[in-house]
Amino acid sequence: xxxxxxxxxLLAEIMxxxxxxxxxxxxxxxxxxxxxxxxxxxxxGRERARDIVERVASRxxxxxxxxxxxxxxxxxxxxxxxxxxxxxxxxALGDEDSRRAMLDVLKLRILGPHHxxxxxxxxxxxxxxxxxxxxxxxxxxxFEVSDPYFSPLSLYRVPVDGDGVVSLHSHSVDVVSxxxxxxxxxRHGAHNVAAQPGDVVLDVGGCxxxxxxxxxxxxxxxxxxxxxxxxxxxxxxxxxxxxxxxxLAGRIEVVEHALWxxxxxxxxxxxxxxxxxxxRPDDRAAASLRVDTVTLDDFLEQKQVERVDFIxxxxxxxxxxxxxxAQETISRMAPKLGIAAYHRDDxxxxxxxxxxAANPGYRVYLDSFSPAEDExxxxxxxx
Numbered sequence: 193x194x195x196x197x198x199x200x201x202l203l204a205e206i207m208x209x210x211x212x213x214x215x216x217x218x219x220x221x222x223x224x225x226x227x228x229x230x231x232x233x234x235x236x237g238r239e240r241a242r243d244i245v246e247r248v249a250s251r252x253x254x255x256x257x258x259x260x261x262x263x264x265x266x267x268x269x270x271x272x273x274x275x276x277x278x279x280x281x282x283x284a285l286g287d288e289d290s291r292r293a294m295l296d297v298l299k300l301r302i303l304g305p306h307h308x309x310x311x312x313x314x315x316x317x318x319x320x321x322x323x324x325x326x327x328x329x330x331x332x333x334x335f336e337v338s339d340p341y342f343s344p345l346s347l348y349r350v351p352v353d354g355d356g357v358v359s360l361h362s363h364s365v366d367v368v369s370x371x372x373x374x375x376x377x378x379r380h381g382a383h384n385v386a387a388q389p390g391d392v393v394l395d396v397g398g399c400x401x402x403x404x405x406x407x408x409x410x411x412x413x414x415x416x417x418x419x420x421x422x423x424x425x426x427x428x429x430x431x432x433x434x435x436x437x438x439x440l441a442g443r444i445e446v447v448e449h450a451l452w453x454x455x456x457x458x459x460x461x462x463x464x465x466x467x468x469x470x471x472r473p474d475d476r477a478a479a480s481l482r483v484d485t486v487t488l489d490d491f492l493e494q495k496q497v498e499r500v501d502f503i504x505x506x507x508x509x510x511x512x513x514x515x516x517x518a519q520e521t522i523s524r525m526a527p528k529l530g531i532a533a534y535h536r537d538d539x540x541x542x543x544x545x546x547x548x549a550a551n552p553g554y555r556v557y558l559d560s561f562s563p564a565e566d567e568x569x570x571x572x573x574x575x
Contacts, residue, residue: 277541339465375561391501395419401430408440452485453516469508487517509535522550
């Protein structure tokens, strides 16, 4: 195999980091800080003891493995299968911060967060969750939801813009990612891909309204946010959150359709909170509800929206279908983009390819806002 810049550096860092150890709670415990005090103390004690042992072992270059070698080998093979496309994305990234983020995400897939941490470590993320739950939570357990990992929600009051506050029913994971880490804004050095005052924003995948409120704050009184959400349970919470923030709610319009590659399809879905996703027409899995689809291009034409400045997209693996229905918008309006690129293992290849095919003038960036690969966002903007 001919080693190119990405693969040669990736393989060298994998060999280096096999013995590396980074302390912190496991990243897939989203509610660990919300457990009873006795259990929290027990978890912390075990983790701290492990940290001491692992730090010593790591310094001696002899560390317990925190990954399954067979799973890691399979993931490495998959990365090598995608290497041509990954190399193309790596070469197209607009700055060194993005290239570092891409290397770290690929290493994480193979070695896991205790050997190959992202910019946000498990321990650092947990500290932010603790802050959210201890300092920002106003009321516990306000909504039970169908989401298998993030129920119940609680009421948070998040400080913004100095003396401003956003009130919302949410989970500490979303408070941290959306508001504290600002996962839909790329700001590194001179590069800034984010919503601005006066912008028109499309919030594709509105869920409980956290991102809609975040963008409404950024665009200000002269801006506009269209948030797309179709799950009835999510819509109830979204509208409740808008009612808690009447000034921001006046800038937000809720669209109860699923964006798709074609207009007029009726797709099935199962309500799952943050994980709600449409079933493809050829998917035989059971579903309980249906939603009508519209392409982004058709929606904007029907609403006579003359410009779009920023599109955020997180639709549980349907991002390419939405992009397919947004060709005219991306080509003609060239909005800034912030697209979730972690639902499928080839997202870092196919999403940049789809954006470039619609508008070759884009420059792309990458960042991650979680200790896991979840919340890896591909940004794009015209220079």
